[in-house]
Amino acid sequence: MTSARNVTAVFKRELRSYFESPVAYVFLVVFLALTGFLTFSVTQFYERRTADLQPFFFWHPWVYLLLVPAATMGLWAEERRRHSIELLLTMPITLSQAVLGKFLAAWLFLAIALGLTFPVVLTTMYLGKPDMGVVLCGYVGSLMMAGACVSVGMLTSSLTRSQVISFVLALVFCLLLLIAGWPPVTGFFTRWAPNWLVNGVAAFSLMPHFESMQRGVLDLRDIVYYACVMIFMVAATNVALDSRKSA
Amino acid sequence: MLEVRELRKSFGSFEAVKGVSFTVNKGEVLGFLGPNGAGKTTTMRMITGFLPPSAGTAIVNGHDITTHPVQAKGQIGYLPENAPSYDSMTVTDFLGFTAEVRGFRGSERRDRVEAAIKQCRLEGVRRQAIDTLSKGYRQRTCFAQAILHDPPILIMDEPTDGLDPNQKFVVREMIRKMAAQKIIVISTHILEEVDSVCTRAIIIANGTIVANGTPQELRSKSPTGRLDDVFRRLTIGGEEARND
């Protein structure tokens, strides 16, 4: 019970710290403006004349790719640079409680950003009759995708004291995970790598799991896949901090 | 009782702390002295559970910091070097967070925060963000965080660093007042502080303890009877000490 309370305490502090600085509001505005622009202008949402949110969800991974590293880069890098980590880790809590609290706070922050896109749903409901099951499934998929990116960003943040390095590493890492299964990438590999390796790399990609959810197919395997990515990254953050917190 | 047993810490091939052992009992204020880079901060970081020791351990009121870190950390109030805190938070919010992590809820949490604010005279800045405070107030905020849960053991790394003379006096008064009920370890570069608050002092140089005794005992090691002479004699290489 005390462990849940410790996670909650860290979680609340971290979430508040987002909203204590203007960063949170800049982030939310940019997030909404960017998804709005990509959905309505680039994909020409209205001209498609179908009441679904595919063009909206299509862009989410790319928006996350750009913005999630910005939301997570400070999680541990800042804590280490300002030495507040020394306070946090000498409190009667375990490292994994602190890691989990921070991860959940950053994920919820992204969930808030995602939740604020509800006017897009309202617009489609006004224009036609979208299948709400498909919409919900798309949101679940997007939330899982965001969580996976957040967990990657938290890991890179724990590897360095520099927020800039953390941002760049998270961007590259997330990009690799996103495009791992993309035909041009797998095509590049098939030329010289054995088939099992190509399929192995492609299986790691975040994209296929997202695409099926976007179409409204809620498969437990996709959820499990995202959960595994997050658990792995959170555990890796734990290991990274445990060995490097002094530096 | 705080029992430090053969603590060692290596950073790569460099050994910063080379087997430090001492015990501190309730009612004692231990002064931790030593030149820059002697290993004071590193030793304190190991006792408080921030750095894992390369060897040895510390027993904090019966809890081993390496095997039962959470219980051991619960016994300690820690003021780290340079008083870090969460800069964007206000003083009240920051203390509220530390109270929450220390396990206080509801009205008890509020009372703890209020008491700490009062005790460290932070009433005037309670709604101010910590990064807009002066260095001394930041130090006091971190000090408040260390005593908020009334810990049986207080470990403070240069607690009077950056304070004005009045505040130095106030902090020493507070330490003296708490001394009877607690185990206190402070590191300092101010030798008068040793005389005014410490019941015992340890001098550490290059990661090893070179002297351990009451201020009077230490003073008697030098013909001049002054602590700074003793400090120099023990911490500068033997040759230089003989030259004066």
Ligand SMILES: Nc1ncnc2c1ncn2[C@@H]1O[C@H](COP(=O)(O)OP(=O)(O)OP(=O)(O)O)[C@@H](O)[C@H]1O
């Ligand atoms: N993370 C680290 N990596 C490498 N060396 C370190 C690290 N932390 C401390 N050291 C080294 O360990 C030695 C002891 O440092 P420490 O901070 O404990 O000294 P100190 O006694 O607190 O000094 P000061 O009086 O200046 O605060 C120094 O030589 C320092 O450079």
Ligand SMILES: [Mg+2]
């Ligand atoms: Mg120091």
